[in-house]
Amino acid sequence: MALALQTFSTVRDANTALKAAGTRYLGGGTLVVRAANEGDVSVSGLVRSTEPSLSAISVAGGTVRIGASVTMAAIARHPDLTALARAARAVGGPAIRNMATVGGNLFAPTPYGDFTVALLALDASVSTDDGHMTVEKFLAARDGNRAIVTSVSFALPQEGSFRFLKVSRVKPKGVSVLSIAATLEQAADGTVSSARIALGCMADRPMRAMAAEKALIGRALTKDGISAALAVANDGTSPATDPIASAWYRSEVLPVHLGRLLLGQIVDTRG
Numbered sequence: 603m604a605l606a607l608q609t610f611s612t613v614r615d616a617n618t619a620l621k622a623a624g625t626r627y628l629g630g631g632t633l634v635v636r637a638a639n640e641g642d643v644s645v646s647g648l649v650r651s652t653e654p655s656l657s658a659i660s661v662a663g664g665t666v667r668i669g670a671s672v673t674m675a676a677i678a679r680h681p682d683l684t685a686l687a688r689a690a691r692a693v694g695g696p697a698i699r700n701m702a703t704v705g706g707n708l709f710a711p712t713p714y715g716d717f718t719v720a721l722l723a724l725d726a727s728v729s730t731d732d733g734h735m736t737v738e739k740f741l742a743a744r745d746g747n748r749a750i751v752t753s754v755s756f757a758l759p760q761e762g763s764f765r766f767l768k769v770s771r772v773k774p775k776g777v778s779v780l781s782i783a784a785t786l787e788q789a790a791d792g793t794v795s796s797a798r799i800a801l802g803c804m805a806d807r808p809m810r811a812m813a814a815e816k817a818l819i820g821r822a823l824t825k826d827g828i829s830a831a832l833a834v835a836n837d838g839t840s841p842a843t844d845p846i847a848s849a850w851y852r853s854e855v856l857p858v859h860l861g862r863l864l865l866g867q868i869v870d871t872r873g
């Protein structure tokens with residue numbers, strides 16, 4: 603079946619066109635076009651917008667705004683977003699990263715959504731023409747979402763406070779066994795004063811490891827200090843079983859990789 607593609611210069615007009623049955627928004631198309639090619643007959647038409655703000659990145663006054671059509675490749679090479687480059691490079695190989703957008707990643711089901719894991723740890727907000735909401739609220743409600751996401755925004759993390767790790771079996775561009783992002787602040791004595799930890803592939807969408815976050819407060823980032831957090835790392839998770847890994851395997855290796863992330867023992871094996 604042929605797919606109709608409608609292009610609009612404003613998000614507003616594209617949002618109106620999306621009200622028609624069978625229409626889907628087109629980001630980079632790496633998932634939605636693939637699904638249509640594979641026979642997903644629920645998609646009969648694609649809608650996109652070329653509004654320039656969708657493709658803009660701004661970093662001002664410590665706040666980052668990334669338009670929803672910005673690709674992973676653009677983030678990975680942006681000089682002010684080096685803290686996020688690892689998370690952007692975690693998405694697919696070079697060809698995918700040239701097309702995959704931030705907006706599309708927010709909707710990507712497990713085992714995808716690696717960049718969204720980073721956004722969740724950064725407490726990003728998600729914007730549409732109707733307003734803003736936290737990425738956490740957005741993820742909880744995304745299945746019913748029809749509105750075009752226009753951008754994501756977050757405070758640029760302090761130097762060294764943001765960490766990201768993707769675990770895959772095929773290096774450098776395999777699909778995730780799991781991914782972990784953490785924003786950690788430490789007091790003068792080195793103990794953790796605030797922690798926000800997000801997990802990918804440990805549920806049907808990125809989730810927070812709230813029990814582990816709580817268990818880290820006031821603790822040092824040492825083997826002993828993090829042990830309570832690792833013991834509760836799996837609390838609230840319901841990992842996927844897929845061709846990459848079983849739910850059991852994901853649960854077994856989560857504390858190991860979270861431990862490495864917290865102790866700073868990450869080796870970057872991705873291109």
Ligand SMILES: Cc1cc2nc3c(=O)[nH]c(=O)nc-3n(C[C@H](O)[C@H](O)[C@H](O)COP(=O)(O)OP(=O)(O)OC[C@H]3O[C@@H](n4cnc5c(N)ncnc54)[C@H](O)[C@@H]3O)c2cc1C
Pocket residue numbers: 626627628629630631632633634635636670671692693694695698701702703704705706707708709710713714715716717748749750751752775776777778
């Ligand atoms: C070979 C391959 C490897 C991949 N590897 C990874 C990986 O390692 N990690 C990973 O996270 N993902 C991976 N993906 C999945 C995917 O490429 C990424 O998640 C990507 O970011 C999706 O973005 P997109 O712009 O291509 O989405 P699209 O395919 O354009 O859209 C996906 C969904 O999101 C909706 N959507 C897109 N943009 C918006 C918007 N602005 N507002 C509202 N709705 C929107 C679409 O309507 C659609 O329902 C891979 C995909 C392939 C094909």
